[in-house]
Amino acid sequence: MKYIHRIFFLVPVLISACQSHKPTVASLPLTEAQQRLPENAVGGLKTAAGLQTTLFASEPAIMNPTNMDIDEKGRVWITEAYNYRNELNPGHPYKAAGDRIMILEDRDGDGKADTAKVFYQDTCINAALGICVLGNKVIVSCSPNVFVFTDTDGDDKADKKELLFRGIGGVQHDHAIHAFTFGPDGKLYFNFGNAGDSILDKNGNVIRDADGQLIANKGKPYRQGMIFRCDEDGSHLEVMAHNFRNNYEVAVDAFGNMWQSDNDDDGNRGVRINYILEHGNYGYTDEMTGASWQSRRMNMEDSIPYRHWHLNDPGVVPNLLQTGSGSPTGMVVYEGDLLPAVFHNQMIHGEPGHNVVRSYPAKKYGAGYTATIENILESATDRWFRPSDVCVAPDGSLFVADWYDPGVGGHQVGDLDRGRIFRIAPPGSSYKVKPPVLNTxxxxxxxxxxxxxxxxxxxxxxxxxxxxxxxxxxxxxxxxxxxxxxxxxxxxxxxxxxxxxxxxxxxxxxxxxxxxxxxxxxxxxxxxxxxxxxxxxxxxxxxxxxxxxxxxxxxxxxxxxxxxxxxxxxxxxxxxxxxxxxxxxxxxxxxxxxxxxxxxxxxxxxxxQHPASDHDIIWRARTAAALPLLAALIQEPDQDPLQNKRYFRAFDFYPAAESTPVLLSLLQGTHPQQASINALTFLQLDANAVPQTPAMAALLHNSLLVFNGQMEFVDLVLKYHLRDQNDHLLQMVLDTKRDDLSGYAMKTLLECGGKPLVIKAMSKQDTAAAFTLVNAIGRAQDRTNRELLRSLMQNNVYALTLRQQATRNLGHGWDGYADLWNMVERKVLPADLDTVAQAVLTHAWRQDIKAKAVAHYQPANVRHDLAPVDKLVTLPGNISGGKKVFASYCATCHLAGNTGVNFGPALTEIGSKLTKSALYDAVITPDAGISFGFEGYFFKLKDGSTVLGYIASETKDEVDVRTAGGQGVKIQQKNISSRKPYEHSLMPTGLATAMPQQELVDLVTYLSSLKK
Structure with a gap:
């Protein structure tokens, strides 16, 4: 904070003399504080062979650069984000002044900025995520608006501010409007992420495409994040592609090819690079219903990173490259020749999640491309290196904007004062730019x-x-x-x-x-x-x-x-x-x-010559004439129907009036594996469309055997409300080692009247089986499950350890916490469960219940002497010990590899994304930064019940809500009385103080070891 008064009020500002220092070559390891100094910035980085990285500018002249452009004079333009998520820093003194657009200039050609000017400053551009310099006009993207600033008199000050577009997502949303870029056709290209939702013209009018279709995330036809093209004045807006999650910046090459990155739902290792087919659907949500990739569907992909993008669905454009975890940002196509040949005419991209700038050399492959990864600049020792954008200067050198932070945004910021700009060029290259002369x-x-x-x-x-x-x-x-x-x-x-x-x-x-x-x-x-x-x-x-x-x-x-x-x-x-x-x-x-x-x-x-090609075209088609042909492909006698689920999935892309008669006809076939065809057909059919006849019932029951012990078995039982399969469901609960399947089977069992069977099974005093049943009951937080847990807790016929486990399982959902607290408050909780209830309630993530419980119990085990984060990061931890802590505290909501529950963001590669200090912040103060897509919502239903969780998927008919423990609750839209955002993280506060400090250190040590 010590520099802030200088940089806000002196214009132009001479760059700090610290930038003239050469990188320090120290014989001893740098301390944490030394490592953060600008003079040591380059020393913490590793540059590709044949190139040299130099520090062009840093704090105090600039801070938190989010996006960058370079003009024809070689000057670097920066959008800053000192006010990023400023509600998290309500006391800082420059909130009122707003963020800045800066112009950095190297006047003597030594590759270091000599001056910094404020082109514009105001709260309207707080945390802007895009800048595009077009002569004396500057386009700035700052959700929910796009502004055009004009310097009418050439004094490097904005004289005029106009709106280009508005109504794009919420204020300061990372997943809304992103940067504009100039295309070779004279058009402007830009994009917004899945929080952009819609786009209005400068006058607030709704924009429609050339076919009269609304340009908005409404599914008719557009969904989620989009790429756009328009004229310079914003007219003739076109949607170039859609259904992305958080496509950050589109890059266009000389031939008009479009390239971009897209971020996955946090932690799912599905970050991707896309080559764009104009008007293509890129599969983040279901094309027809808008359902999330997490929603079950026919022919789901085998792994989450590919399932994430609906890649098995007809109508989804393939990904060029999937890069695992990350937080992708700015991209450019390098069409210069100063850098080594491997980077010529290739994408160059910032990936702050992995502290790297890299290229994706692409090779032609049929009608598309393949690509590999080639790093340009990466962290050697400095994990705060967070490249937010890349840009090509007139001399062909590459500039990198560094947000410089222990984290990577995501609604959180750990450092307000720092930021860097680096220049990459062959060693010894001077930076002398001669502005173009355009007389002829x-x-x-x-x-x-x-x-x-x-x-x-x-x-x-x-x-x-x-x-x-x-x-x-x-x-x-x-x-x-x-x-x-x-x-x-x-x-x-x-x-x-x-x-x-x-x-x-x-x-x-x-x-x-x-x-x-x-x-x-x-x-x-x-x-x-x-x-x-x-x-x-x-x-x-x-x-x-x-x-x-x-x-x-x-x-x-x-x-x-x-x-x-x-x-x-x-x-x-x-x-x-x-x-x-x-x-x-x-x-x-x-x-x-x-x-x-x-x-x-x-x-x-x-x-x-290529018989499979005809099959693919039938699969991809969207005409009723293809449906009988799909049925014929399914019924080919030498084909295994279970290996051709894609043909069944194709029926989902037709109106029911067209698909249902053809599906029903499949039930009358004579295929060698007709039972498999029937089973898949029953899964695809609307239950109300199946004739209620004894013959049809017999077909349905025979088809169940095809999926015995599998998730599809439960799907069929639940879909057709089969009440004679409870014994099978109970066996699935007891036999499976898959938590998601056991919980789903138990939920279905109880919905199908199986409660007496569950109670009978627990009365046999088989401790292992009883614990399995209690845990399965606890995975769903609906009223039936909670009532059963309460009855188990109060029945002394069951072992104390089992009743204690029932107590723990009751206390992890919104209503479950209320139920448990009511038992305590009304003094109907058995005394031998009080200790367990105390531990559960005093660490509840439901804040009102936690406050009441803390006041009631005055727990002695709550710690108040936790060391500050800067001290914690220096303490040694034990990875194996941390893994045990993870299993005890975190695995109920998070995945790490194959361990845990898929509720909160997966942590499998979290050590590649966050530094130790950022991990401590996330555990100690989870409310400070809630990952987008994991914000809680509180639903009140018309039957008086409540549900709290995050929305995994939503269609016009239902909302799929994920509750603590990972169980999905599907709520019919017609049954919702109200919904409102939950003001806290769904991760419990107080977790850090619920464990000894050393366990916290071990936990963070383990998490930081989880890397790609």
């Missing part, structure tokens, strides 16, 4: 070749304004020999009055990337005449490149030329049965016109 077309063409986006914007704007007079210079650039320069020129040539001629010629270029750019350019041109469109198909419909044919398909989206279905069929006939990118392009192209496309395709001969 030749000047502008030279600037259009720049690796820097702001420079290219100025060049593009100049050349576009020159019109036909720039044609000669652009033609020369087109024939330069560099495909990326050629593509940049083509975009502008296509805008000329004779642009169609250039595009037609580019259709025949030997380079497939130029042909793809030409297809995209044609798609953005006015096609009032069909001649260009016809020429495109005539030339390219049998192109040897699958990628070119893919792009041709994507231009068909929602077009209605009479030749379109036949052209689609011809392209479908070239599908090889292996290329998912190509298959999804077929699906995107046929959207809204499936009947005509499918009909034309069926007129063509069967694909004898």
């Amino acid at each position: 077309a030749a000047d502008a063409v030279a600037a259009l070749k720049s690796p820097n986006l702001s420079t290219r914007y100025l060049a593009w704007t100049k050349l576009r304004g020159m019109g036909a007079s720039a044609e000669g210079a652009l033609k020369e650039m087109y024939h330069d020999g560099n495909p990326r320069y050629q593509a940049r020129a083509l975009w502008l040539l296509s805008r000329l009055s004779n642009g169609a001629d250039y595009v037609k010629k580019a259709f025949e270029d030997s380079n497939e990337d130029i042909r793809i750019a030409a297809i995209r350019a044609a798609g953005e041109m006015s096609l009032s005449s069909d001649t260009l469109y016809k020429a495109m198909y005539r030339t390219l419909v049998t192109d040897t490149s699958a990628a070119v044919r893919r792009q041709l398909l994507l231009t068909m989206y929602h077009r209605r030329e009479k030749e379109m279905p036949l052209n689609w069929a011809l392209l479908a006939a070239q599908y090889d049965g292996k290329d998912r990118w190509y298959l999804e392009a077929l699906g995107i192209a046929a959207d809204g016109n499936w009947d005509a496309c499918f009909n034309e395709w069926r007129k063509l001969p069967a694909n004898t």
